[in-house]
Amino acid sequence: MASIARCLRAARPSTISRLAQTPCVRSSNWQAPAARAFSVSPIRDIRKYTKDHEWIDLNADQTAGVIGISTYAAEELGDVVYVELPEEGKEMAAGDTLGAVESVKSAADINAPLACTVTAVNALLEEKPGTINQVPEDDSHGGGWIAKVSVGEQGNKDLEALMDLEEYKAFTGSDEH
Template structure:
């Protein structure tokens, strides 16, 4: 099977991705101190040119992998998702599964080197979940795999795009 990027046709309408990182907000308190809110800014979400994403948690050791909203939209209605076996160690670019839609079938590749520790079994029962929330890492979302990341995987992040770079990439 080909990767998602090779299977997608250019989409006529521009499809914007939402940034998962929000800036920490502050406001001066009555005592002259700044109050900072906790946000997802500590989490890092990166994208590949093949339209996969990885989001690491604040600890930088665990995270989620999935396909981008752009890919899910371009693929159309997903009818089958092949999930990886767990646990399994993979290198950046290794195929970890596949997604089949009414339009095509594509491999899902790992954006970074990691160990896959769990999969989203909801996708086997309801593959259309990936269309509803492909970048949602909640229990009802369309993420594909939970991962543990070592130092090599952290270095792999350097070669990936952040949300703004990815948005520019898909608009080209």
């Protein structure tokens, strides 16, 4: 699917922009991928997708994550004109409504991919909802991510049910979504 190529492109600036913000501190980390060839990124250790077209990035110890909607979903929804963000501190089970996006007269729920607690929201989306269309899978400052969350035991269990990029790619390529 064409959207997959885009989401890879969207993921890249996330890494670069973070490195650009703190070039000195990160310079030693930057060599890490060579040492840890299995890791895609030194910042984003795990990325998973839901059948409802959300993504979640998790850190290595799976305690904190960032949630957004996939490029595929952003394209399907069309121009996003408003994003309803969750309240900080809100606790959610997998599948609970995390927020909503409005596009082309449609209010679409965004669901929590796993059990989590909201620790921060992307306030930029209030002013520039179109960011979701431009960089939906960017979890950096200026990106289209929706919320940062903390993740506990239940969330780690829920993670099992989610798809990796290859699986999600196959899923959106099929008719089942």
